[in-house]
Amino acid sequence: MNTVIVDYGAGNIQSVLFALERQGVKALLSHDLEVIEKADKVIFPGVGHAAAAMEKLQASGVDQLLPQLTQPVLGICLGMQLMCNRSEEGNTKGLGIFDVEVKAFEKKLKVPHIGWNTIAQLKGSLFNEIEENAYIYMVHSYYAALSSKTIAVCQYDIPYSAALAKDNFFGTQFHPEKSSTVGNKILENFLAL
Amino acid sequence: MLTKRIIPCLDIKDGRTVKGVNFVSLRDAGDPVELATKYAMTGADELVFLDISATEQGRKTMADLVLQVAAAVDIPFTVGGGISSVADVEILLKNGADKVSINSSAVRRPALIKELSEAFGAQCVVVAIDAKKIDDQWWVHLVGGKQATDLDLFDWAKQAAQLGAGEILFTSMDHDGTKSGFANEALAKMSESVNIPIIASGGAGSMEDFYNSFTFGKADAALAASIFHYGEIGIPALKTFLKDKNIPVRL
Numbered sequence: 310m311n312t313v314i315v316d317y318g319a320g321n322i323q324s325v326l327f328a329l330e331r332q333g334v335k336a337l338l339s340h341d342l343e344v345i346e347k348a349d350k351v352i353f354p355g356v357g358h359a360a361a362a363m364e365k366l367q368a369s370g371v372d373q374l375l376p377q378l379t380q381p382v383l384g385i386c387l388g389m390q391l392m393c394n395r396s397e398e399g400n401t402k403g404l405g406i407f408d409v410e411v412k413a414f415e416k417k418l419k420v421p422h423i424g425w426n427t428i429a430q431l432k433g434s435l436f437n438e439i440e441e442n443a444y445i446y447m448v449h450s451y452y453a454a455l456s457s458k459t460i461a462v463c464q465y466d467i468p469y470s471a472a473l474a475k476d477n478f479f480g481t482q483f484h485p486e487k488s489s490t491v492g493n494k495i496l497e498n499f500l501a502l
Numbered sequence: 503m504l505t506k507r508i509i510p511c512l513d514i515k516d517g518r519t520v521k522g523v524n525f526v527s528l529r530d531a532g533d534p535v536e537l538a539t540k541y542a543m544t545g546a547d548e549l550v551f552l553d554i555s556a557t558e559q560g561r562k563t564m565a566d567l568v569l570q571v572a573a574a575v576d577i578p579f580t581v582g583g584g585i586s587s588v589a590d591v592e593i594l595l596k597n598g599a600d601k602v603s604i605n606s607s608a609v610r611r612p613a614l615i616k617e618l619s620e621a622f623g624a625q626c627v628v629v630a631i632d633a634k635k636i637d638d639q640w641w642v643h644l645v646g647g648k649q650a651t652d653l654d655l656f657d658w659a660k661q662a663a664q665l666g667a668g669e670i671l672f673t674s675m676d677h678d679g680t681k682s683g684f685a686n687e688a689l690a691k692m693s694e695s696v697n698i699p700i701i702a703s704g705g706a707g708s709m710e711d712f713y714n715s716f717t718f719g720k721a722d723a724a725l726a727a728s729i730f731h732y733g734e735i736g737i738p739a740l741k742t743f744l745k746d747k748n749i750p751v752r753l
Contacts, residue, residue: 323572488577
């Protein structure tokens, strides 16, 4: 199996690479459109600022390619947010894969939302053998609202999308590569799709 | 529900774990990768590595160590010590660190907080503050507590948050190494004056101390070193203790 991690200069790429290695999967880092297109599985990570990351995607042409992919694609954290319609972070347009808006947390609670929280209302094969209210690691200041594409719900001030799915596209707001055994299982489930 | 975090801290000198008692005398506490793996497997929520070697060679060793830790552990970790530029942070994040902590360099040049926050996001930037209470006021100290400043702890914490810090790691110099509990009053005051998570540090001696830091101290996370390194408190037992007292923890 050929797993490619999209390398566009905005991410926790090394951690994702190591997490896959711990599963015995040697993934390839690439920003080459042809390599990404031919992959069996594509992982789209991201940490940092949405508008800055979107510019990098546009510069590399990944913004055009990604929505057209037909193999399983997993966006992580900012990666997932960029797969949505828009983000309030830098008021940027997203890739429009998930018809969802990304909004800033209102500062009723501390922001960023950092730490281990629980996920519930789990749907689909990404969460095979994952129990309701399993703990995952979150670190973010913006959130994807609930929608018909929500496959996991997290609660921080309000309920929001901890994960989204549409056809071959998946996204997690949390970091499976940093979420211990639960995260490893979720990555394993993605690789088994 | 968001849980309170338990964070073992590993002080690193030339690639080995050490722990200072009141920041002075050092004792070797073992291989950092081995320790980190043990902590990740026994329920630590995060790890902090503080590089205290402060030499060019030591810093290179740290960057290599970050890569080894990232390969071995599946929980988040923060790296601090000797960081003073965007370039310093770039290599650590590239090697797999999740966050960096900055201390003296941020006091000397507060714009660093903004630069790092803009380059990598606020969630990567932990501002560590060492402070000491003198005549009823908390003063920020530098260089591992050796150098006093004229900065008030709470003013500095507020400024750091405004500049884009994602978290504050507050160490009470008066409590560090004493095992007499965290500086809960100051922690609570800080928690009410800034809207970012606060990590309590300095003074952990008993399980009750952690409980108090989360309740009276209103801390979001609590950090300790020697009591974990020398096995005085086990993380699973600590978390069970906290859960029994209705503190949300990941078990």
